[in-house]
Amino acid sequence: MITFKKLTDVLFPDREKGPFNPLKLNSLDWSVTYNNTDKIAFVVFKGINRKLTLWEGKDYDDAGQFTDADVDEQVIKLMGINKKKLA
Secondary structure (H helix, E strand, C coil): CEEEEEEEEECCCCCCCCCCCCEEEEEECEEEEEECCCCEEEEEECCCCEEEEEEECHHHHHHCCCCHHHHHHHHHHHHCCCHHHEC
16 A cells, blocks of 8 residues: 555546546555466556556566565556655
């Protein structure tokens, strides 16, 4: 889970529909799904029902055995979250 210092605007990108309006959140909680056969890992954000692909193909192989901290870092990177806003 990613926690923010204060209520923060979070923008969830969507490849098919473009960006959605930002949501004001205190934190982001997620559930990870991964598939070794298809070489893909993604998160679904709890309570928001938005999905974000973390690693796919060669990037999935390069990520190896990832931890919750690795997932947090990848979400922060992919969503462009400013680390100064984090608790």
